[in-house]
Amino acid sequence: MENAIDFQLLNDEPWDCLIIGAGLAGTAAALRLSQLNLRVLLVERARFPRDKVCGGCLNQRAIDILMRLGMRDAVVQAGAVSQAALELATTDQRIRLAVPTGLSISRAALDTLMSEAVIDAGGCFVDGTKAVLGDVDGGHRIVTLYSDDGQKTVRARTVLAADGLHGGTLRSAGHEPxxxxxxxxxxxxxxPAGSVRIEPGVIRMAIAVGGYVGAAMVEAGRIDVAAAFDPSFLRECNGPADAANKILMSAGYAPVPVEASTKWKGTPPLTRRATVLGAERVLVLGDAAGYIEPFTGEGMAWALTSGYAVAPLVEHAVSHDVPLPLQEWRNVYRGHVGSRQLVCRGVATLLRYPLAVRMFLRALGWQPGLATPLIRYINTPAF
Ligand SMILES: Cc1cc2nc3c(=O)[nH]c(=O)nc-3n(C[C@H](O)[C@H](O)[C@H](O)COP(=O)(O)OP(=O)(O)OC[C@H]3O[C@@H](n4cnc5c(N)ncnc54)[C@H](O)[C@@H]3O)c2cc1C
Known part of the structure; x- marks a missing residue:
């Protein structure tokens, strides 16, 4: 990525906050803290731009945080597609629900945009670099950075672990999720654009016993396809493309042409909870703190909200030279994210029962307003 700073140029001066992971939790926190004039280093293992398994659909709650960060217009200018309807389909039913207008954009584009904004706001960003948490040394956390260019040890007053589902920042201390x-x-x-016929403005969701597949148009007419599968169903299929096509076809949709979809990426098991939300001079946020499978499409809102909400706590700890308030972070996180994940967990549980899904869709087909409270709840701004 053009604007990222060279790994070799990192100096020994301690950082106010080192953020591990440049997904939406990490970039939101880094951007807010840079805007608050803290000395911020954002470290990302992958080389940007990078793809990440995600439906790319930002709901109103997520867009509100982007607006607070001054990023909404940039996301629209990057070609994000407005989405105002959700189509749910199973073997024998298909319904369309109006939803508050959201935006769809690939994560390669969105996360790159966010990390560029961090740099523009005065923060530092290094990609292609893995961060490993070390010990506390006086008033700092030691973090070791590994890149193709070598290894470097840096110090930070505070560290944010925003390293997603794959991340293991606190695992070294024995905290397995x-x-x-x-x-x-x-x-x-x-x-690629044109490989699947899908209306701009409509998020498609095909639901079957073994999982579900979402599809939406993103920038430049490309189609983002993202799915959640039962591991047993995936094992029966010939890879994720085959599994997705089985579900799409069972719901009456055309399959994704094989030649268009060779680059599938996977994730570890989705639904999880971190056993701790921090340690001395460290707080955990985003998917690394906890995640529920993606049916309600809220993960980016949770990540952005946690990144935005953690910033004042970090700023206070740095400017007053006091410890990061772990208990306060637990409360803030539970209020803004943890409690809301219970609702998503309920929906995810319902999806395990085909009869319940059929009855639910039949009821919505007859009375679409039944979904309004849930849709409104998901889209309500956090602040
Ligand atoms: C199938 C699927 C569909 C989804 N669809 C939607 C949707 O439509 N809408 C929605 O809102 N949400 C959706 N989500 C959820 C959403 O993708 C996540 O909740 C969101 O990306 C979480 O952001 P994050 O910043 O916590 O983690 P991530 O976005 O995963 O970012 C973590 C980053 O940390 C980096 N990293 C990890 N370890 C290290 C390390 N040691 N050093 C440096 N960097 C490191 C990783 O490379 C990664 O870039 C979906 C998820 C899935 C799986």
């Missing part, structure tokens, strides 16, 4: 016994796994790809 709790994975749900029925956790599904995710998979996704972004297809």
């Amino acid at each position: 709790r994975i749900a016994a029925d956790a599904r796994v995710g998979a996704g790809t972004v297809l």
